[in-house]
Amino acid sequence: MTINRLKGGLVDHGAPLNFTFDGKTYQGLAGDTLASALLANGRRLMGRSFKYHRPRGVMTAGSEEPNALVELREGGRQEPNTRATTVELFDGLTANSQNRIGSLERDLMGVNDLFANFLSAGFYYKTFMWPRAFWEKIYEPIIRNAAGLGSVSFEDDPDLYDKGFLHCDLLVIGAGPAGLAAALTAGRAGARVILAEEDFLLGGRLLAETSGLEDQSGLGWVTQAQAELSAMDNVRIMPRTTVAGAYDHGIYGAVERVSDHLAVPEAGKPRQCFWRIYSKRALVCAGALERPIAFENNDRPGVMLAGATRAYANRWAVTPAQSVVVFANSDDGHKTAADLMAKGIEVPAIVDIRADAPALPGTEVLAGAQIIDTKGRLGVTSVTVRLANGQTRSIACGAVANSGGWNPNLGLTCHQRGRPTWNDHIHAFVPGADLPVGQLVAGAAAGQFSTHAALTTGAEQAVAALADLGITASVGDLPKAEDAPRAMTPFWHVKGAKRAWVDFQNDVTVKDVKLSHQEGFRAVEHLKRYTTLGMATDQGKTSNVTGLAVMAELTGKSIPETGTTIYRPPYVPVAMGTLAGRSVGKEFHPTRLTPSHKWAEEQGAVFVEVGNWLRAQWFPKAGETTWRDSVDREVTATRQSVGVCDVTTLGKIDVQGPDAAEFLNKLYINGFAKLAVGKVRYGVMLREDGIAYDDGTAARLAEDHFVVTTTTANAVLVYRNMEFARQCLFPGLDVQIISTTEAWAQYAVAGPNSRKLLQKIVDPEFDISNEAFPFMGCREITVCGGLRARLFRISFSGELAYEIAVPTRYGDALIRRLMAEGEEFNVTPYGTEALGVMRIEKGHAVGNELNGTTTAANLGMARMVSKKKDCIGNTLSERDGLNREGDYRLVGLKPKEAQKMIPAGAHMMSQTGSVDAASDQGYVTSACYSPSLESYIALGFLKDGANRMGETLRMVNPLEGTELLAEVVSAHFVDPEGGRLRD
């Protein structure tokens, strides 16, 4: 039974919608919000407060709502802390109240309210101090359990979220009278306009008021304006869109609730879309937010803002109760009384703090009176009024319409740290002069409270904004509108009230503000942090100014002297999923597949993420039970015959131009000028501070053409640094570079039979015999009957080995061909694990060793550093601190017991002596089981390592309390003379 539904309004009385709240089924109408539908059903109680678990009902009719926060929907779509005032009702909507134990009516946590004296401002700091041992085990779990309001479902959200980009000349934020007048003005002038409105209907307060326009209805003009704007190609109207942040250079972030008004989004449509709007100018027409007067027990369900009460009656045709008392400090409250009475609601009295309050027919105006208390456990049942003559009177009612004046909605004007200024005429903060660049403000947001002023400033500011852009516009015909002065007597709180709520969402009362003052937290930023005033998800939209006013009274200063707080983005809470958009799960980052990926999948390869790449880690075969089985086999087969590995992920940078060699000299510690055409050289790059950061090879394909490789991890960084060197440091060099990582599929073919295998696919006119194509050779060739390819005789495994590159689109064909041709040699594909084992066996450094602290000397490459030329990092690599006697050197390590694993990260300690940081001799960087040596092995950095071969040290892992003995050996475990490479 919808007991509080009125006639009229902008709801469809012929379109009932069923919904449930706390498991109970109710009926609302199309056009309702969840809040209006609950009110229609006589439900004032909608939630529990944060700290004291006081019963709470809806207070506002917009996104500033502090109280009526619900858990919306169920399962993966469950959404906590959703404001019932902004939830558009749909059939089948499910909502639940939150922050309660037991039913909403009998919340067991309501006991907190009895202990309110202990839970006042700063109680955390006072209560949870001692004993120290309780901090983590007892206090923190209690606090964490009590904190927060709604709960999350922990299920995956099934809906899609998206991001988009929009551009415009003028972004109009808010489609009330000011915004509509602005959009019409700019649209008619031909400017590209975006009109963003948080509500699902355009019109703003025109939909909530009966008194806005003089010779036509507000709705009539809104409909007409919307029709005209909709017909303009240069205007984009975006309802259900909240502009949440103002960023640099005219960029605004906006959340469009594309499907929130539906049970399930339409196929292919996102639930919400985050728009990045690039505006040349932006006009904030965000209206004003009403502020409550603080009085004792002003938080009972049924105590609402007067403007919201009026909006519910006029727009949604609902009333919170059949009998409503108005509490006011201006004529604005009288409007609510008049509109309610026109709808047949009883208004027993207007309690007006002004001694000279005007009379209003149909109700008793109690001039000079104040509400000093309310009664009613789960909703207000009466108010206690102190009359002008000092007597008190109790008035029965089901709701209170509370009218303390209006504050311009400043959020977006402060997002670039703009400070509002105080306006003594309207007793409110208005936007200051330091607005975000390109931003203007019109209408109530600028403190222009009459409908006439909203319309004219909207149009005028649009003209001004466009004039900046060289677009001529003019203020056209605007409807005649009320232009009444907004006389008001500032009144913030009823004297003597203690538990009079200022910040409803964070449960901050007048008493808390007084306590803050008493304890010395008087600066506005201290007040905020000590009491948490304004720090809830509503950012204190309805409470900040009142809190300041109370503090101002206590300090005897004016409000502007007391200060102001500014707002940060987002204007309303934005779901993390909306900001993430489609970048979730597997799509969190792009996935790069190697050319052999499909083939490797067919082989049942296990893949590993390497940056964005997916690489084959190993290729399990039938009968292999552990990864070690596969990896050991791959290593052994490669060392005994031939193996193939996709190394496409290594960065490849093409360097061309007459000064190419000179350019590489600047980048590598070693020289490249004298490298012969057709030869490859290994090189190490330093950071400018002298630390090694990447290594790779440079192959000279022609006098003026090199191909440089980088590690997989540093491909982007090396390229960036090379461009920096080319453009910023050595712009006189005639050299061009480009990344060709994706252009070439590259395979390592390694093992004693690698040449024989390659000879089967390399076209016969190319002689790749050892004599014609020796170690460290490179050549452009053709394979498989004319396919262009590049062949490099380089080896990471320590075997006779090559890397062969073909254009990427032939990568899949090449791996299949190599496998087919290699059958006679039992060719074995190997993954990154076997690659890693073989490089450790050979003592090659990778990222584990190039860890941001190591120098070329640490790596045993001091002699590579050419002192005859400059290179990046050269000068600072000579610093004393990097060249100390007895510094770290890369060494190999062999456990005394071959089958005992040396943990990577273990620290080396002397065999005798203490185990502590002071005795630290070095650390293990890489470790593996070597099938070639049939022993675990490791690499590490050891102080004075080069002179300590044969020593036995303890490998200590203090984290697990383990240690074992290992012998210091050469890092080159396999073929230290390098004979296999040259065969």
Next chain:
Amino acid sequence: MLINHPILGPRDAAEFTYLGDAALIDRPNWQADDAAEAFHDYLYLRDNPAGLHRELWFHEQGDRSWLVVTRNTLTHEITSVELARDVALARGRGKE
């Protein structure tokens, strides 16, 4: 933020990678007598102005130009954008 690329026009800052002070262009001469000290200052000493700051941005998701952007660190206002190569040449950088 928007960076008005001298070749491509206004581009979103998200397309760029930030490096830092444009003084990094002025790499010291490695053969100077005070090279070690000069490189130390070059690498580690930076001004941290509240106001105009000339800084290097790399158009990594774009045309790979390094730019010198003059930005007010207090307001993020960008007053000029130049190709770093032009700046480097104007400051006398060549092959060394």
